[in-house]
Amino acid sequence: MRIGINTLFLVPGDVGGTEVYLRETLKAMAALRSSGETLVLFTNRENDRLLRADLAAFPQIEFHPIPCRAAARPLRILAEQFLLPFAARTARTDVLWSPGYTAPAVCFSPQAVTVCDLQYKSHPEDMRWMERLALDALVRTACRRCQAVLTISEFSRQEVIRHGFAAADKVHATLLGVSHDFAGKQQREPEETEQILRRLHVRRPFLLCVAHSYPHKNVDKLVAAFALLQGELPHQLVLVGKGRRGEAALNKSLLQIRQPEQALRLSGLTEQELRTLYQSADLFVLPSTYEGFGLPVLEALSAGLTALTVRAASLPEVGGEAAFYVQAPEPELLAAKIKEALRLSAAERRQRTEQGKAWAGAFTWERTAAQTLRILRNIAEER
Structure with missing residues (x-):
């Protein structure tokens, strides 16, 4: 199985806990993957070198850089929507996981997206109104188009359900770990x-x-x-x-x-x-x-x-x-x-x-990775 991972959202040193979540889960997934499984990472210009260094010790990792910078958010969104689906198709991915809230609206394989929280719904003062509207449209589209929605706590799972982003049976809580x-x-x-x-x-x-x-x-x-x-x-x-x-x-x-x-x-x-x-x-x-x-x-x-x-x-x-x-x-x-x-x-x-x-x-990245892998395998096999 070829598991695609969309890392285009990651600007190293800028996205806080979401960066820790991605990097630690990737390392644990690389260690836990079964024989015959390949992790296929779609990276950007800012994070490609960092992620290669993180995963240098693991075989069966492929890197497919996409020529975009995540710091330029509108351009990153365009790359995610239009370049990533074709890059994933060319890389022959069986499933695509997007850990950073948004995902392609159209993809040639099953998809999962992680919605870490819905902070902008409860605290709109944290963002400008145009940013809130754009983010809401992108996150809702991702939740609708993806076969599975992952969250990082039971609280966040209930938030996704309560705000009508996805049905309960589609949303899975995968708690984080600690180094x-x-x-x-x-x-x-x-x-x-x-x-x-x-x-x-x-x-x-x-x-x-x-x-x-x-x-x-x-x-x-x-x-x-x-x-x-x-x-x-x-x-x-x-x-x-x-x-x-x-x-x-x-x-x-x-x-x-x-x-x-x-x-x-x-x-x-x-x-x-x-x-x-x-x-x-x-x-x-x-x-x-x-x-x-x-x-x-x-x-x-x-x-x-x-x-x-x-x-x-x-x-x-x-x-x-x-x-x-x-x-x-x-x-x-x-x-x-x-x-x-x-x-x-x-x-x-x-x-x-x-x-x-x-x-x-009791909170381990190995548990986070194992739960994530199980969900990705399930939606790929259902396809």
Whole structure:
């Protein structure tokens, strides 16, 4: 069987958790595929070299570059709709999987598409209205044309069904995994960890948040909560993520912090730097009210870090009983729960750490890949 994979949406370093989902699932799929199965990747100009490096150790991988740049979104959509179907036909694919929300309206083989979330439906403020209309039309078309729709949580599955994108029997939840690299301390000298923290200008103790500044992420409210705690905590607040449409509110909240050096913003980190932050922080906080999965919470738990998030969307699925929750991301509620989490005794913290690691350990990319492969094989065989 020849399994086509549409990676045209991927701009390395720009699409956040969707990039992690694609790259980790591909590596696990390459390791799990049966003999006689070939993964056929349709890449773009930005990601071809990266994906070749990711999968260099695996045989039976074919690469078919398509001359487009994903950063130029209208041109990428045109390439996906008009060039990709013929490239897939030429490559003799038996099934085509598109992991990035959209898929060709016409294809010569069965198709599956992954819809990670419907954030633009619940939080329209995150996008311009023209972008919302175009995305809605493309996603609805993909869900209608494809034989299977994959989501990354049960919450997202219910969202796809509730908004009428696809019938329930066509939608499958394939939960994400977490890299084993986050679990436990790496085989690294303490001095190396300290060098990384010094290079990033991070000082202990610190609180960590990993989120782009979209309005629904509520990073501004976390900063406001941190401002309320000034004088009570010795901590620095480290914010990892790129600027998005919530920048104005975030910058306004940052003005409330009397000592600006107490809040540090970082972006463009290496995987090693991000792991070091997870493994060195005192508390992880994600005040988002909408996540298709909420991978940073799982990464934090896997690293042995206490995690605080909001009881909303998919986050209770991801955090389970191992995370702390607030009912709403209001600064006063966040501040109170931050103090509660930091006041855990050493024994309580150890118990939370063990509980979180055990919970996160059940989420594997091997499981994600196995479920995805089973769905792709099924729709190809039904054809």
